[in-house]
Amino acid sequence: MVEAFCATWKLVDSHNFDEYMKALGVGFATRQVGNVTKPTVIISSEGDKVVIRTQSTFKNTEISFKLGEEFDETTPDDRNCKSVVTLDGEKLVHIQKWDGKETNFVREIKDGKMVMVSIKHTEHLHAPQTLPTYSYLKLCEQCDLDTNR
Numbered sequence: 001m002v003e004a005f006c007a008t009w010k011l012v013d014s015h016n017f018d019e020y021m022k023a024l025g026v027g028f029a030t031r032q033v034g035n036v037t038k039p040t041v042i043i044s045s046e047g048d049k050v051v052i053r054t055q056s057t058f059k060n061t062e063i064s065f066k067l068g069e070e071f072d073e074t075t076p077d078d079r080n081c082k083s084v085v086t087l088d089g090e091k092l093v094h095i096q097k098w099d100g101k102e103t104n105f106v107r108e109i110k111d112g113k114m115v116m117v118s119i120k121h122t123e124h125l126h127a128p129q130t131l132p133t134y135s136y137l138k139l140c141e142q143c144d145l146d147t148n149r
Contacts (some may be wrong), residue, residue, distance in 0.1 A: 002067065004090070009041045009138055010035075011041070012137050014135070019047060020118060021034055023037075039054050040054070043053050050085065058076070059076050060123055063083070067087055068084065079104055081098040093105070114136040118133075
């Protein structure tokens with residue numbers, strides 16, 4: 001089922017990202033850049049590993065992992081995490097743990113878009129509507145245009 005996520009995705013919309021970065025302790029300047037950055041996320045399956053590459057004018061990152069196995073991850077804001085990604089039905093669940101803190105992200109495909117929602121963050125107890133949500137459009141691999149036009 002991870003194959004459903006294997007594509008090139010472009011961020012088109014995000015909500016509550018600044019509040020999330022504040023809760024993580026991300027500095028003002030980095031938050032300003034993060035709020036205007038529209039990264040491209042490339043998800044692929046390479047043998048028994050899943051690779052997620054995030055590319056933007058701000059920073060490029062890559063994680064490679066086996067589903068269900070813990071791995072070391074350095075986030076774009078330079079947190080060093082112990083992470084695990086699992087497949088829960090049609091959802092890709094990504095858990096990051098660092099310094100006694102935890103964040104959980106769920107990616108799923110809805111109406112042809114990849115939607116990523118933070119469902120838990122131990123640093124703040126915001127109501128669900130203030131947790132970050134991200135929407136990505138799938139890009140055409142040959143032409144770099146979105147396929148929903």
